[in-house]
Amino acid sequence: MIESAIYGLTIGAILYFVSIGLSITFGTMRIINFAHGMVYALGVYFFITFLPRVGGNFVISALLAIAAAIPVGYAIERFVIRRLYGESLDYAIIATYALLLIGTDAIKWIWGTVPQQVTEPIGISFRFFGGGFPLYRVVISLSALVLFLGLNLFFRKTVIGRIVIAALDDSEGVQCLGLDVNKYFSIVFVLGSCLAVLGGILYAPISAADPYMGHDILLIAFAVVIVGGMGNLTGTFISALALGLVIAITGRYWSEAADTMVFAVMAIVLIYKSYKA
Amino acid sequence: MLDVKEIDAAYGRAKVLHDVSLNVNRGEMVFIVGRNGAGKTTLLKTISGLMKPAKGYVSFEGRDTRGLTAVKLARLGMRYVAQDKKVFGNLTVRSNIELAAYASGVAMPSAIERVTSIYPDISKFMDRKAGGLSGGQREILLIGRAMVGSPRLLLIDEPTEGLAAIVIEDIMRILTRMKEGSEVSAIIVEQNLSVVNRLADRIYIMKEGKMIREIADKAQMTDTSEMENYL
Numbered sequence A: 001m002i003e004s005a006i007y008g009l010t011i012g013a014i015l016y017f018v019s020i021g022l023s024i025t026f027g028t029m030r031i032i033n034f035a036h037g038m039v040y041a042l043g044v045y046f047f048i049t050f051l052p053r054v055g056g057n058f059v060i061s062a063l064l065a066i067a068a069a070i071p072v073g074y075a076i077e078r079f080v081i082r083r084l085y086g087e088s089l090d091y092a093i094i095a096t097y098a099l100l101l102i103g104t105d106a107i108k109w110i111w112g113t114v115p116q117q118v119t120e121p122i123g124i125s126f127r128f129f130g131g132g133f134p135l136y137r138v139v140i141s142l143s144a145l146v147l148f149l150g151l152n153l154f155f156r157k158t159v160i161g162r163i164v165i166a167a168l169d170d171s172e173g174v175q176c177l178g179l180d181v182n183k184y185f186s187i188v189f190v191l192g193s194c195l196a197v198l199g200g201i202l203y204a205p206i207s208a209a210d211p212y213m214g215h216d217i218l219l220i221a222f223a224v225v226i227v228g229g230m231g232n233l234t235g236t237f238i239s240a241l242a243l244g245l246v247i248a249i250t251g252r253y254w255s256e257a258a259d260t261m262v263f264a265v266m267a268i269v270l271i272y273k274s275y276k277a
Numbered sequence B: 001m002l003d004v005k006e007i008d009a010a011y012g013r014a015k016v017l018h019d020v021s022l023n024v025n026r027g028e029m030v031f032i033v034g035r036n037g038a039g040k041t042t043l044l045k046t047i048s049g050l051m052k053p054a055k056g057y058v059s060f061e062g063r064d065t066r067g068l069t070a071v072k073l074a075r076l077g078m079r080y081v082a083q084d085k086k087v088f089g090n091l092t093v094r095s096n097i098e099l100a101a102y103a104s105g106v107a108m109p110s111a112i113e114r115v116t117s118i119y120p121d122i123s124k125f126m127d128r129k130a131g132g133l134s135g136g137q138r139e140i141l142l143i144g145r146a147m148v149g150s151p152r153l154l155l156i157d158e159p160t161e162g163l164a165a166i167v168i169e170d171i172m173r174i175l176t177r178m179k180e181g182s183e184v185s186a187i188i189v190e191q192n193l194s195v196v197n198r199l200a201d202r203i204y205i206m207k208e209g210k211m212i213r214e215i216a217d218k219a220q221m222t223d224t225s226e227m228e229n230y231l
Protein backbone atom coordinates (compact mmCIF):
# COMPACT_ATOMS: atom_id res chain seq x y z
CA MET A 1 0.00 0.00 0.00
CA ILE A 2 2.79 2.43 0.88
CA GLU A 3 4.49 1.44 -2.34
CA SER A 4 1.35 2.37 -4.25
CA ALA A 5 1.14 5.65 -2.37
CA ILE A 6 4.70 6.59 -3.30
CA TYR A 7 4.10 5.50 -6.87
CA GLY A 8 0.90 7.57 -6.85
CA LEU A 9 2.68 10.65 -5.58
CA THR A 10 5.34 10.16 -8.26
CA ILE A 11 2.74 9.98 -11.02
CA GLY A 12 0.93 12.91 -9.39
CA ALA A 13 4.12 14.94 -9.40
CA ILE A 14 4.66 14.28 -13.10
CA LEU A 15 1.03 15.18 -13.80
CA TYR A 16 1.53 18.41 -11.91
CA PHE A 17 4.56 19.35 -14.02
CA VAL A 18 2.55 18.72 -17.18
CA SER A 19 -0.78 20.20 -16.06
CA ILE A 20 0.34 23.51 -14.65
CA GLY A 21 1.06 24.93 -18.10
CA LEU A 22 -2.31 23.76 -19.43
CA SER A 23 -4.11 25.24 -16.48
CA ILE A 24 -2.45 28.63 -16.85
CA THR A 25 -2.99 28.65 -20.61
CA PHE A 26 -6.65 27.97 -20.14
CA GLY A 27 -7.03 30.37 -17.25
CA THR A 28 -5.33 33.28 -19.00
CA MET A 29 -5.96 32.76 -22.69
CA ARG A 30 -9.09 30.57 -22.61
CA ILE A 31 -7.34 28.20 -24.97
CA ILE A 32 -7.31 24.42 -24.82
CA ASN A 33 -3.80 23.60 -25.92
CA PHE A 34 -3.25 20.11 -27.30
CA ALA A 35 0.17 21.16 -28.58
CA HIS A 36 1.35 20.92 -24.98
CA GLY A 37 1.55 17.15 -25.50
CA MET A 38 3.75 17.69 -28.53
CA VAL A 39 6.24 19.87 -26.66
CA TYR A 40 6.27 17.31 -23.86
CA ALA A 41 7.12 14.42 -26.16
CA LEU A 42 9.54 16.38 -28.28
CA GLY A 43 11.41 17.55 -25.18
CA VAL A 44 11.86 13.97 -24.03
CA TYR A 45 13.24 12.95 -27.42
CA PHE A 46 15.63 15.90 -27.31
CA PHE A 47 16.75 14.63 -23.93
CA ILE A 48 17.29 11.10 -25.22
CA THR A 49 19.30 12.49 -28.12
CA PHE A 50 21.52 14.66 -25.92
CA LEU A 51 22.06 12.07 -23.18
CA PRO A 52 24.77 9.93 -24.83
CA ARG A 53 26.45 13.06 -26.21
CA VAL A 54 27.01 14.56 -22.77
CA GLY A 55 28.45 11.38 -21.31
CA GLY A 56 25.13 10.22 -19.90
CA ASN A 57 24.85 13.21 -17.56
CA PHE A 58 21.14 13.31 -16.74
CA VAL A 59 21.03 16.87 -15.43
CA ILE A 60 23.00 18.48 -18.25
CA SER A 61 21.04 16.61 -20.87
CA ALA A 62 17.77 17.68 -19.18
CA LEU A 63 18.88 21.33 -19.16
CA LEU A 64 19.82 21.16 -22.84
CA ALA A 65 16.50 19.56 -23.73
CA ILE A 66 14.59 22.24 -21.86
CA ALA A 67 16.63 24.94 -23.59
CA ALA A 68 15.88 23.33 -26.93
CA ALA A 69 12.16 23.25 -26.13
CA ILE A 70 12.02 26.98 -25.40
CA PRO A 71 12.00 28.11 -29.05
CA VAL A 72 9.43 25.42 -29.85
CA GLY A 73 7.13 26.66 -27.09
CA TYR A 74 7.71 30.25 -28.09
CA ALA A 75 6.94 29.56 -31.74
CA ILE A 76 3.72 27.74 -30.87
CA GLU A 77 2.56 30.65 -28.74
CA ARG A 78 3.63 33.38 -31.11
CA PHE A 79 2.48 31.91 -34.40
CA VAL A 80 -0.45 29.68 -33.50
CA ILE A 81 -1.95 30.36 -30.08
CA ARG A 82 -1.77 34.14 -30.30
CA ARG A 83 -3.79 34.11 -33.49
CA LEU A 84 -6.53 32.22 -31.72
CA TYR A 85 -7.24 34.68 -28.89
CA GLY A 86 -10.89 35.48 -28.69
CA GLU A 87 -11.75 33.00 -31.44
CA SER A 88 -14.10 30.16 -30.69
CA LEU A 89 -12.69 27.37 -28.55
CA ASP A 90 -13.04 24.83 -31.38
CA TYR A 91 -10.49 26.59 -33.57
CA ALA A 92 -7.89 26.34 -30.85
CA ILE A 93 -8.64 22.67 -30.32
CA ILE A 94 -8.35 21.89 -34.03
CA ALA A 95 -5.21 23.94 -34.59
CA THR A 96 -3.32 22.69 -31.54
CA TYR A 97 -4.46 19.10 -32.11
CA ALA A 98 -3.03 19.38 -35.61
CA LEU A 99 0.28 20.42 -34.07
CA LEU A 100 0.17 17.41 -31.77
CA LEU A 101 -0.34 15.10 -34.75
CA ILE A 102 2.40 16.79 -36.74
CA GLY A 103 4.75 16.52 -33.77
CA THR A 104 3.96 12.85 -33.31
CA ASP A 105 4.68 12.10 -36.94
CA ALA A 106 7.86 14.14 -36.85
CA ILE A 107 9.04 12.06 -33.89
CA LYS A 108 8.21 8.81 -35.72
CA TRP A 109 10.05 10.07 -38.76
CA ILE A 110 13.19 11.24 -36.94
CA TRP A 111 13.47 8.76 -34.07
CA GLY A 112 11.35 5.80 -35.22
CA THR A 113 8.43 4.11 -33.53
CA VAL A 114 10.28 1.77 -31.17
CA PRO A 115 9.88 2.84 -27.52
CA GLN A 116 13.13 4.05 -26.01
CA GLN A 117 14.26 3.22 -22.50
CA VAL A 118 16.03 5.62 -20.21
CA THR A 119 18.00 4.36 -17.24
CA GLU A 120 17.07 5.67 -13.88
CA PRO A 121 19.64 8.29 -12.84
CA ILE A 122 19.88 7.62 -9.10
CA GLY A 123 19.61 3.85 -8.90
CA ILE A 124 19.32 3.66 -5.13
CA SER A 125 16.44 1.94 -3.38
CA PHE A 126 15.80 1.74 0.30
CA ARG A 127 13.74 -0.71 2.28
CA PHE A 128 10.85 0.41 4.37
CA PHE A 129 8.10 -1.72 5.94
CA GLY A 130 9.27 -4.64 3.88
CA GLY A 131 8.88 -2.80 0.56
CA GLY A 132 11.59 -1.45 -1.74
CA PHE A 133 11.39 2.21 -2.72
CA PRO A 134 13.51 3.74 -5.43
CA LEU A 135 14.90 6.98 -4.05
CA TYR A 136 14.33 8.49 -7.49
CA ARG A 137 10.56 8.42 -7.01
CA VAL A 138 10.80 10.17 -3.68
CA VAL A 139 12.96 12.83 -5.33
CA ILE A 140 10.34 13.35 -8.04
CA SER A 141 7.55 13.71 -5.48
CA LEU A 142 9.57 16.23 -3.52
CA SER A 143 10.47 18.17 -6.65
CA ALA A 144 6.77 18.70 -7.32
CA LEU A 145 6.42 20.19 -3.86
CA VAL A 146 9.41 22.44 -4.50
CA LEU A 147 7.90 23.50 -7.82
CA PHE A 148 4.59 24.26 -6.15
CA LEU A 149 6.25 26.44 -3.52
CA GLY A 150 8.47 28.07 -6.13
CA LEU A 151 5.55 28.91 -8.42
CA ASN A 152 3.67 30.32 -5.47
CA LEU A 153 6.57 32.60 -4.71
CA PHE A 154 6.83 33.57 -8.38
CA PHE A 155 3.13 34.41 -8.68
CA ARG A 156 2.89 36.16 -5.34
CA LYS A 157 6.14 38.05 -5.13
CA THR A 158 7.13 39.10 -8.62
CA VAL A 159 5.41 41.79 -10.66
CA ILE A 160 5.20 39.47 -13.66
CA GLY A 161 3.55 36.83 -11.49
CA ARG A 162 1.08 39.35 -10.10
CA ILE A 163 0.21 40.58 -13.57
CA VAL A 164 -0.59 37.01 -14.58
CA ILE A 165 -2.70 36.50 -11.45
CA ALA A 166 -4.56 39.72 -12.21
CA ALA A 167 -5.03 38.71 -15.83
CA LEU A 168 -6.42 35.31 -14.82
CA ASP A 169 -9.13 37.31 -13.09
CA ASP A 170 -9.65 40.25 -15.43
CA SER A 171 -7.57 40.38 -18.56
CA GLU A 172 -9.33 43.49 -19.90
CA GLY A 173 -8.66 45.31 -16.65
CA VAL A 174 -4.94 44.62 -17.02
CA GLN A 175 -4.93 45.81 -20.64
CA CYS A 176 -6.77 48.98 -19.69
CA LEU A 177 -3.92 49.88 -17.35
CA GLY A 178 -1.60 49.75 -20.36
CA LEU A 179 -0.01 46.36 -19.70
CA ASP A 180 0.48 44.16 -22.73
CA VAL A 181 -1.08 40.97 -21.43
CA ASN A 182 0.17 38.94 -24.40
CA LYS A 183 3.78 39.53 -23.49
CA TYR A 184 3.26 38.11 -20.01
CA PHE A 185 1.16 35.22 -21.28
CA SER A 186 3.94 34.43 -23.68
CA ILE A 187 6.42 34.23 -20.79
CA VAL A 188 4.25 31.90 -18.73
CA PHE A 189 3.42 29.85 -21.80
CA VAL A 190 7.10 29.14 -22.39
CA LEU A 191 7.54 28.48 -18.66
CA GLY A 192 4.67 25.97 -18.83
CA SER A 193 6.27 24.27 -21.84
CA CYS A 194 9.58 23.94 -20.01
CA LEU A 195 7.87 22.42 -16.99
CA ALA A 196 6.06 19.89 -19.18
CA VAL A 197 9.38 18.88 -20.74
CA LEU A 198 10.94 18.54 -17.30
CA GLY A 199 7.99 16.37 -16.23
CA GLY A 200 8.43 14.20 -19.30
CA ILE A 201 12.15 13.78 -18.68
CA LEU A 202 11.59 12.83 -15.05
CA TYR A 203 8.96 10.32 -16.14
CA ALA A 204 11.01 8.76 -18.93
CA PRO A 205 13.03 6.38 -16.68
CA ILE A 206 9.80 5.14 -15.07
CA SER A 207 7.87 4.50 -18.27
CA ALA A 208 9.67 4.80 -21.63
CA ALA A 209 9.59 7.26 -24.46
CA ASP A 210 7.34 6.54 -27.41
CA PRO A 211 5.92 8.81 -30.10
CA TYR A 212 2.43 8.72 -28.58
CA MET A 213 3.50 9.61 -25.06
CA GLY A 214 2.17 13.15 -25.51
CA HIS A 215 -1.32 11.91 -26.35
CA ASP A 216 -1.46 9.59 -23.35
CA ILE A 217 -0.40 12.09 -20.73
CA LEU A 218 -2.41 14.95 -22.20
CA LEU A 219 -5.84 13.45 -21.63
CA ILE A 220 -5.04 12.71 -18.01
CA ALA A 221 -3.54 16.17 -17.61
CA PHE A 222 -6.79 17.66 -18.92
CA ALA A 223 -8.65 15.69 -16.28
CA VAL A 224 -6.29 17.14 -13.66
CA VAL A 225 -6.96 20.67 -14.87
CA ILE A 226 -10.72 20.16 -14.91
CA VAL A 227 -10.82 18.61 -11.45
CA GLY A 228 -8.48 21.25 -10.01
CA GLY A 229 -10.30 24.14 -11.66
CA MET A 230 -8.94 25.77 -14.81
CA GLY A 231 -6.48 28.48 -13.90
CA ASN A 232 -6.53 27.47 -10.22
CA LEU A 233 -2.88 26.91 -9.35
CA THR A 234 -3.33 25.35 -5.92
CA GLY A 235 -6.26 23.29 -7.18
CA THR A 236 -4.09 21.90 -9.97
CA PHE A 237 -1.44 20.78 -7.48
CA ILE A 238 -3.90 19.02 -5.20
CA SER A 239 -5.80 17.47 -8.06
CA ALA A 240 -2.59 16.19 -9.74
CA LEU A 241 -1.49 14.41 -6.58
CA ALA A 242 -4.99 13.10 -5.87
CA LEU A 243 -5.42 11.70 -9.37
CA GLY A 244 -1.90 10.25 -9.25
CA LEU A 245 -2.96 8.35 -6.15
CA VAL A 246 -6.19 7.27 -7.86
CA ILE A 247 -4.16 5.85 -10.76
CA ALA A 248 -1.68 4.04 -8.52
CA ILE A 249 -4.20 2.59 -6.10
CA THR A 250 -6.68 1.54 -8.78
CA GLY A 251 -3.79 0.11 -10.76
CA ARG A 252 -2.76 -2.04 -7.84
CA TYR A 253 -6.09 -3.82 -7.61
CA TRP A 254 -7.44 -3.52 -11.12
CA SER A 255 -4.77 -2.35 -13.50
CA GLU A 256 -6.98 -2.13 -16.60
CA ALA A 257 -9.19 0.45 -14.92
CA ALA A 258 -6.48 2.80 -13.68
CA ASP A 259 -6.85 5.46 -16.37
CA THR A 260 -10.59 5.03 -16.64
CA MET A 261 -10.95 5.74 -12.94
CA VAL A 262 -9.36 9.17 -13.50
CA PHE A 263 -12.17 10.08 -15.86
CA ALA A 264 -14.77 8.63 -13.50
CA VAL A 265 -13.44 10.97 -10.81
CA MET A 266 -13.49 13.84 -13.30
CA ALA A 267 -17.11 13.08 -14.19
CA ILE A 268 -18.09 13.02 -10.53
CA VAL A 269 -16.37 16.36 -9.91
CA LEU A 270 -18.07 17.89 -12.96
CA ILE A 271 -21.47 16.66 -11.85
CA TYR A 272 -20.86 17.97 -8.35
CA LYS A 273 -19.70 21.36 -9.65
CA SER A 274 -22.74 21.73 -11.89
CA TYR A 275 -25.02 20.91 -8.94
CA LYS A 276 -23.38 23.60 -6.85
CA ALA A 277 -23.61 26.23 -9.59
CA MET B 1 -9.59 66.06 -26.96
CA LEU B 2 -11.91 63.15 -27.84
CA ASP B 3 -14.07 62.93 -30.92
CA VAL B 4 -16.36 60.00 -31.56
CA LYS B 5 -17.49 60.15 -35.17
CA GLU B 6 -20.62 58.33 -36.29
CA ILE B 7 -19.65 54.92 -35.02
CA ASP B 8 -21.50 51.65 -35.32
CA ALA B 9 -20.60 48.74 -33.07
CA ALA B 10 -21.82 45.16 -32.96
CA TYR B 11 -21.51 41.91 -31.04
CA GLY B 12 -21.24 39.40 -33.87
CA ARG B 13 -24.35 40.03 -35.97
CA ALA B 14 -26.16 42.04 -33.30
CA LYS B 15 -25.66 45.70 -34.10
CA VAL B 16 -25.78 47.67 -30.88
CA LEU B 17 -24.56 51.21 -31.69
CA HIS B 18 -25.96 53.18 -34.61
CA ASP B 19 -24.19 56.28 -35.84
CA VAL B 20 -23.12 57.48 -32.41
CA SER B 21 -21.19 60.73 -32.16
CA LEU B 22 -19.87 62.54 -29.10
CA ASN B 23 -17.05 64.83 -28.13
CA VAL B 24 -15.21 65.80 -24.98
CA ASN B 25 -13.16 68.95 -24.42
CA ARG B 26 -10.11 69.17 -22.22
CA GLY B 27 -10.94 69.15 -18.52
CA GLU B 28 -14.59 68.49 -19.19
CA MET B 29 -16.77 66.02 -17.28
CA VAL B 30 -19.37 64.61 -19.64
CA PHE B 31 -22.16 62.29 -18.53
CA ILE B 32 -24.04 59.69 -20.50
CA VAL B 33 -27.48 58.61 -19.35
CA GLY B 34 -29.86 56.06 -20.80
CA ARG B 35 -31.82 52.92 -20.01
CA ASN B 36 -30.40 49.49 -19.42
CA GLY B 37 -29.34 48.08 -22.74
CA ALA B 38 -29.10 51.50 -24.42
CA GLY B 39 -25.50 50.77 -25.41
CA LYS B 40 -23.63 52.96 -22.90
CA THR B 41 -21.13 50.29 -21.91
CA THR B 42 -20.64 49.27 -25.53
CA LEU B 43 -19.81 52.89 -26.35
CA LEU B 44 -17.18 53.12 -23.59
CA LYS B 45 -15.67 49.79 -24.65
CA THR B 46 -15.42 51.00 -28.22
CA ILE B 47 -13.77 54.26 -27.16
CA SER B 48 -11.29 52.39 -24.94
CA GLY B 49 -10.24 50.08 -27.77
CA LEU B 50 -11.63 46.88 -26.25
CA MET B 51 -14.13 46.76 -29.13
CA LYS B 52 -13.57 47.89 -32.69
CA PRO B 53 -16.15 50.11 -34.37
CA ALA B 54 -17.78 48.56 -37.44
CA LYS B 55 -18.14 52.00 -38.94
CA GLY B 56 -16.89 55.48 -38.06
CA TYR B 57 -13.87 56.24 -35.91
CA VAL B 58 -12.68 57.67 -32.62
CA SER B 59 -10.06 60.35 -32.47
CA PHE B 60 -8.16 60.89 -29.23
CA GLU B 61 -5.97 63.97 -28.85
CA GLY B 62 -6.01 64.43 -32.57
CA ARG B 63 -5.07 60.82 -33.33
CA ASP B 64 -7.23 58.40 -35.24
CA THR B 65 -7.42 55.42 -32.90
CA ARG B 66 -8.33 52.83 -35.52
CA GLY B 67 -5.62 50.21 -35.35
CA LEU B 68 -4.64 51.07 -31.77
CA THR B 69 -5.21 48.41 -29.12
CA ALA B 70 -6.64 49.04 -25.66
CA VAL B 71 -3.11 48.68 -24.29
CA LYS B 72 -1.77 51.42 -26.59
CA LEU B 73 -4.68 53.72 -25.79
CA ALA B 74 -4.12 53.22 -22.07
CA ARG B 75 -0.48 54.17 -22.59
CA LEU B 76 -1.62 57.30 -24.40
CA GLY B 77 -3.55 58.25 -21.26
CA MET B 78 -6.98 56.70 -21.58
CA ARG B 79 -8.32 54.77 -18.55
CA TYR B 80 -11.47 52.68 -18.66
CA VAL B 81 -13.09 51.82 -15.33
CA ALA B 82 -15.51 48.99 -16.07
CA GLN B 83 -19.04 48.66 -14.80
CA ASP B 84 -18.86 45.61 -12.59
CA LYS B 85 -16.50 46.98 -9.87
CA LYS B 86 -14.12 44.23 -10.83
CA VAL B 87 -10.80 44.76 -9.06
CA PHE B 88 -7.97 42.22 -9.22
CA GLY B 89 -9.63 40.25 -6.43
CA ASN B 90 -6.82 37.81 -5.71
CA LEU B 91 -4.31 40.60 -5.16
CA THR B 92 -4.03 43.00 -2.27
CA VAL B 93 -5.09 46.62 -2.60
CA ARG B 94 -1.41 47.52 -2.63
CA SER B 95 -0.68 45.13 -5.50
CA ASN B 96 -3.64 46.49 -7.45
CA ILE B 97 -2.00 49.90 -7.21
CA GLU B 98 1.42 48.41 -7.89
CA LEU B 99 0.31 47.10 -11.29
CA ALA B 100 -1.02 50.52 -12.23
CA ALA B 101 2.27 52.07 -11.12
CA TYR B 102 4.31 49.51 -13.02
CA ALA B 103 2.20 50.02 -16.14
CA SER B 104 2.68 53.76 -16.19
CA GLY B 105 6.25 53.83 -14.95
CA VAL B 106 5.39 55.63 -11.72
CA ALA B 107 7.31 54.84 -8.53
CA MET B 108 5.25 52.98 -5.94
CA PRO B 109 5.39 55.65 -3.18
CA SER B 110 4.03 58.35 -5.46
CA ALA B 111 1.38 55.97 -6.81
CA ILE B 112 0.21 55.28 -3.27
CA GLU B 113 0.28 58.96 -2.50
CA ARG B 114 -1.84 59.62 -5.55
CA VAL B 115 -4.49 57.12 -4.46
CA THR B 116 -4.52 58.22 -0.81
CA SER B 117 -4.81 61.85 -1.89
CA ILE B 118 -8.05 60.84 -3.58
CA TYR B 119 -9.30 58.80 -0.65
CA PRO B 120 -7.18 58.78 2.56
CA ASP B 121 -9.10 55.89 4.17
CA ILE B 122 -7.71 53.48 1.61
CA SER B 123 -4.46 53.32 3.58
CA LYS B 124 -6.35 51.34 6.25
CA PHE B 125 -6.87 48.37 3.96
CA MET B 126 -3.74 48.43 1.80
CA ASP B 127 -2.83 44.84 2.68
CA ARG B 128 -6.30 43.33 2.40
CA LYS B 129 -7.29 41.20 -0.57
CA ALA B 130 -9.08 43.53 -2.94
CA GLY B 131 -11.75 40.89 -3.57
CA GLY B 132 -12.91 41.18 0.02
CA LEU B 133 -13.63 44.91 -0.12
CA SER B 134 -17.12 46.40 -0.16
CA GLY B 135 -18.58 47.63 -3.45
CA GLY B 136 -17.82 51.24 -2.62
CA GLN B 137 -14.24 50.51 -1.62
CA ARG B 138 -13.70 48.56 -4.81
CA GLU B 139 -15.06 51.39 -6.95
CA ILE B 140 -12.78 53.85 -5.18
CA LEU B 141 -9.81 51.53 -5.68
CA LEU B 142 -10.64 51.27 -9.38
CA ILE B 143 -10.86 55.03 -9.79
CA GLY B 144 -7.70 55.52 -7.71
CA ARG B 145 -5.85 52.87 -9.70
CA ALA B 146 -6.93 54.57 -12.93
CA MET B 147 -5.66 57.95 -11.68
CA VAL B 148 -2.10 56.69 -11.21
CA GLY B 149 0.22 58.09 -13.86
CA SER B 150 -1.82 61.21 -14.60
CA PRO B 151 -4.25 59.97 -17.26
CA ARG B 152 -5.83 62.39 -19.70
CA LEU B 153 -9.24 60.80 -20.13
CA LEU B 154 -11.20 58.63 -17.71
CA LEU B 155 -14.10 56.47 -18.90
CA ILE B 156 -16.09 55.46 -15.83
CA ASP B 157 -19.05 53.12 -16.17
CA GLU B 158 -21.79 53.55 -13.54
CA PRO B 159 -19.59 54.33 -10.53
CA THR B 160 -22.46 54.65 -8.04
CA GLU B 161 -24.48 51.63 -9.21
CA GLY B 162 -25.59 49.51 -6.28
CA LEU B 163 -23.99 51.70 -3.62
CA ALA B 164 -25.53 53.13 -0.44
CA ALA B 165 -26.23 56.87 -0.28
CA ILE B 166 -23.37 57.54 2.10
CA VAL B 167 -20.85 55.82 -0.18
CA ILE B 168 -22.25 57.68 -3.18
CA GLU B 169 -21.32 60.87 -1.31
CA ASP B 170 -17.71 59.63 -1.08
CA ILE B 171 -17.60 58.95 -4.80
CA MET B 172 -19.15 62.34 -5.53
CA ARG B 173 -16.49 64.00 -3.41
CA ILE B 174 -13.78 62.20 -5.36
CA LEU B 175 -15.29 63.17 -8.69
CA THR B 176 -15.81 66.77 -7.56
CA ARG B 177 -12.15 67.10 -6.59
CA MET B 178 -11.11 65.53 -9.84
CA LYS B 179 -13.19 68.15 -11.64
CA GLU B 180 -11.75 71.02 -9.64
CA GLY B 181 -8.25 69.84 -10.49
CA SER B 182 -9.49 69.95 -14.11
CA GLU B 183 -6.35 68.31 -15.48
CA VAL B 184 -8.34 65.24 -16.48
CA SER B 185 -11.31 64.86 -18.77
CA ALA B 186 -13.96 62.25 -18.10
CA ILE B 187 -16.90 60.45 -19.62
CA ILE B 188 -19.09 59.02 -16.91
CA VAL B 189 -22.05 56.73 -17.46
CA GLU B 190 -24.54 57.28 -14.66
CA GLN B 191 -28.19 56.54 -13.99
CA ASN B 192 -28.39 58.48 -10.72
CA LEU B 193 -29.60 61.87 -11.91
CA SER B 194 -28.76 63.71 -8.70
CA VAL B 195 -25.12 62.75 -9.28
CA VAL B 196 -25.40 63.78 -12.91
CA ASN B 197 -26.85 67.22 -12.38
CA ARG B 198 -24.42 68.11 -9.62
CA LEU B 199 -21.31 67.24 -11.63
CA ALA B 200 -22.05 67.39 -15.34
CA ASP B 201 -20.54 69.92 -17.70
CA ARG B 202 -22.56 68.34 -20.47
CA ILE B 203 -24.97 65.44 -20.76
CA TYR B 204 -25.66 62.99 -23.56
CA ILE B 205 -28.76 60.84 -23.64
CA MET B 206 -28.69 57.44 -25.34
CA LYS B 207 -31.61 55.30 -26.37
CA GLU B 208 -31.62 51.98 -28.20
CA GLY B 209 -28.08 52.37 -29.46
CA LYS B 210 -28.51 55.94 -30.68
CA MET B 211 -27.34 59.24 -29.30
CA ILE B 212 -30.63 61.09 -29.20
CA ARG B 213 -29.90 64.28 -27.32
CA GLU B 214 -27.13 66.47 -25.97
CA ILE B 215 -27.78 68.90 -23.12
CA ALA B 216 -25.25 71.68 -22.64
CA ASP B 217 -27.52 74.27 -21.11
CA LYS B 218 -27.11 74.62 -17.32
CA ALA B 219 -30.79 75.28 -16.67
CA GLN B 220 -31.85 72.20 -18.61
CA MET B 221 -29.28 70.11 -16.81
CA THR B 222 -30.63 70.85 -13.37
CA ASP B 223 -34.17 70.06 -14.44
CA THR B 224 -34.10 66.27 -14.44
CA SER B 225 -37.70 65.78 -15.55
CA GLU B 226 -36.76 65.44 -19.20
CA MET B 227 -33.93 62.98 -18.55
CA GLU B 228 -36.25 60.88 -16.43
CA ASN B 229 -38.22 60.07 -19.56
CA TYR B 230 -35.19 58.22 -20.84
CA LEU B 231 -34.47 56.16 -17.74
Ligand SMILES: Nc1ncnc2c1ncn2[C@@H]1O[C@H](COP(=O)(O)OP(=O)(O)OP(=O)(O)O)[C@@H](O)[C@H]1O
Residues within 6 Å of the ligand: B011, B014, B016, B034, B035, B036, B037, B038, B039, B040, B041, B042, B043, B083
Ligand atom coordinates in the same frame (compact mmCIF):
# COMPACT_ATOMS: atom_id res chain seq x y z
N1 LIG C 1 -21.20 40.48 -24.93
C1 LIG C 1 -22.37 40.76 -25.56
N2 LIG C 1 -22.81 39.96 -26.55
C2 LIG C 1 -23.98 40.22 -27.19
N3 LIG C 1 -24.77 41.25 -26.90
C3 LIG C 1 -24.40 42.08 -25.92
C4 LIG C 1 -23.18 41.88 -25.20
N4 LIG C 1 -23.06 42.86 -24.27
C5 LIG C 1 -24.15 43.63 -24.43
N5 LIG C 1 -24.95 43.17 -25.40
C6 LIG C 1 -26.20 43.78 -25.87
O1 LIG C 1 -25.93 45.07 -26.36
C7 LIG C 1 -26.92 45.99 -25.96
C8 LIG C 1 -26.27 47.17 -25.25
O2 LIG C 1 -25.62 46.70 -24.07
P1 LIG C 1 -24.78 47.63 -23.13
O3 LIG C 1 -24.16 46.77 -22.12
O4 LIG C 1 -23.89 48.47 -23.96
O5 LIG C 1 -25.92 48.52 -22.49
P2 LIG C 1 -25.84 49.52 -21.28
O6 LIG C 1 -26.48 50.77 -21.76
O7 LIG C 1 -24.48 49.60 -20.75
O8 LIG C 1 -26.81 48.84 -20.23
P3 LIG C 1 -26.73 48.79 -18.62
O9 LIG C 1 -27.34 50.04 -18.13
O10 LIG C 1 -27.55 47.61 -18.27
O11 LIG C 1 -25.29 48.64 -18.24
C9 LIG C 1 -27.89 45.24 -25.09
O12 LIG C 1 -29.00 44.90 -25.89
C10 LIG C 1 -27.15 43.99 -24.71
O13 LIG C 1 -28.03 42.91 -24.57
Ligand SMILES: [Mg+2]
Residues within 6 Å of the ligand: B040, B041, B042, B083, B157
Ligand atom coordinates in the same frame (compact mmCIF):
# COMPACT_ATOMS: atom_id res chain seq x y z
MG1 LIG D 1 -23.61 49.17 -18.98
